[in-house]
Amino acid sequence: MAQERETVADKIAAVREVYADAPEVGRVGLEKMMAELQAAAVDHAQQRAASAGRTGLRQGKVSELTSIVTFAPGGAKRLRVLLKLLGGNFQGADKVGTLHDMRFVFLDNDTRLLFATTYDGDWDTYIDDFSTKIPDALDVLFSNMVGYPPKGMRDPAIKDWIAGNQITADAWYVASPNLTVPEVRRLEKVGAVVDEFLDKIG
């Protein structure tokens, strides 16, 4: 425990040092927050983010995937038109069953794409299943990016391409780290049924 406190003190000193030349609002804010930060630093051992496998971070059962990829020539336009067809929503992702959320953000004058998703489990658990069940859907989307392997999802190089474009987050917060997508759906159903039941007996 004493060792943990010493490490926290070192980390606090390091934060103060790098904030020495921060804008004044940041410096002043830091000192006001110091007690809270100290407490958070001691607690963090419990909530430390784990690895999601090959790449990415994970909290409990929920992992993050963040990538920034350059568009292939014409790729941005193609993707935009496709996303417009889908109304900016990706209900088809329901079928995948592991995705909590997914975002497509066009950057830098449509030269690059930020693709980010929150998903259940480890990094590569279901990628082989995508390759045999929904290769076309993923090829249509990601063939718009530079370096996409010639055979797409069926290419042996696909996992390297995905991982190569991914940037592991430095911090990852999840409100309910034990709630997987199926569990959320199950609880929605159970919650509704319990309410109905209580209404009947109440």
Add this chain to the structure above:
Amino acid sequence: MANSVAGDPSTHAPTIDLQEIQATVLRLRPAPYFGSHVALRINDVRAGRELLRRLIPHVDSAANWWKPASAWLSIVISYPGLEALGVPQTSLASFPEAFRVGMAARSRELRDEGVNDPKNWEPLFGNGQIHIGLNAFSDSEEKWRHVIATARAQYEALSGVSVLLVQDFGAQPGDLNSLGYKDGIDQPPIEGSGVDPLPGQGRPIKAGEFILGYPGEAGAPLPMPQPDILGRNGTYVGFRKYQSRVGAFNRFLQANGSTEAERELLAAKLVGRWRSGAPLTLAPDADNPDLGADPRRNNNFDYANDPHGRQIPFGAHIRRMNPRDTQLTRLTDVNIHRVIRRGTTFGKPYDPNALSEQDDQVPRGAIFLFISAKAMATMEFLQQEWISEGNFIGIGEERDPIIGRQEEGAIFTIPKQPVRRRIHGIETFNVLRGGEYFFMPSISALNWLANLSG
């Protein structure tokens, strides 16, 4: 061999090289079955290569595997074993990471924690000393003893090879496993193997999922170790030894069933089959031993009429290990998560009267051998997704009742009308005592290894 029907020989000639593939990959476990596992350590590289040279003439290929045979011997090699044979570094590096580091180092991915943690394993396992595994199968005691004596004569003659373990198995009354069930019924049908699938097995799966060098389900062959002669027609074999807590299992049945009929129904709901092997889908009310014994009928079912799990619970062992046409919560291709199973029972037979904690310690259980061209990745997937939790099939944190490691207060749910039955406090019935990942080379690959120089 009446119960070991492989399937009818196909009208199409096999498209995989049966002369190269080791027999155990395709030959079913016989009934009755006798055999042994032998674990060896290579202390001297030349002795290791000489051992292979002497054993190779006795290793059987899968040629005519659907016809009866007297006995067959197979060889598997761990990564430390490949190192001990002096396999070149570039070749060693071409093997998958999970295989290279060994099963103990993959405990996080395998969810082998708590009582199953490698630090609790039997001393033989988890430290890289098992280099070579020999496995002999036969349907007759005499032929088994003969083939294992032949193998023994080869390895005992070499001082540079140590015997770490000889584990005889089989000869169980009725071929039942240590919890009293007939097992090993459902096997994946392999395209081009030379037989048609048995009823209920589904459509043949691309050979490359099970044997290296052939196209897999996605079209391309799976990654293969190099050089080509070493990898082609080989496969990976996983080995997991479980101690069965028969006392705990019987206590569970007693505590949750007040009549013999109730207890046997509960036992059937845990697995999805009655003790005879008859599936609940085809025998919902009572066991049917004739059905259980007939390989053309005992697997001929699907889940189309069981969307709520009222025949076979979602959490039942066989529904987890092969969900078939169950609507899963996640987009899954069941065909790429199958393994060929060559499990064997060891130790004392199942005892329906065993109730004490001492009974839990009587050495008996399952040696689970699983085979696939990506056995490590598949077992890690199965442990993560289909065994150690139930999210994939909509049952939250529930674990496999037969091979899952149960936490305190674990539950098992039996869907039924009007209200599901939920049993609290299910215990771990099979405890992991050790395991390893192995490579099963082709016949040519064994020769290549035996003739390495340097």
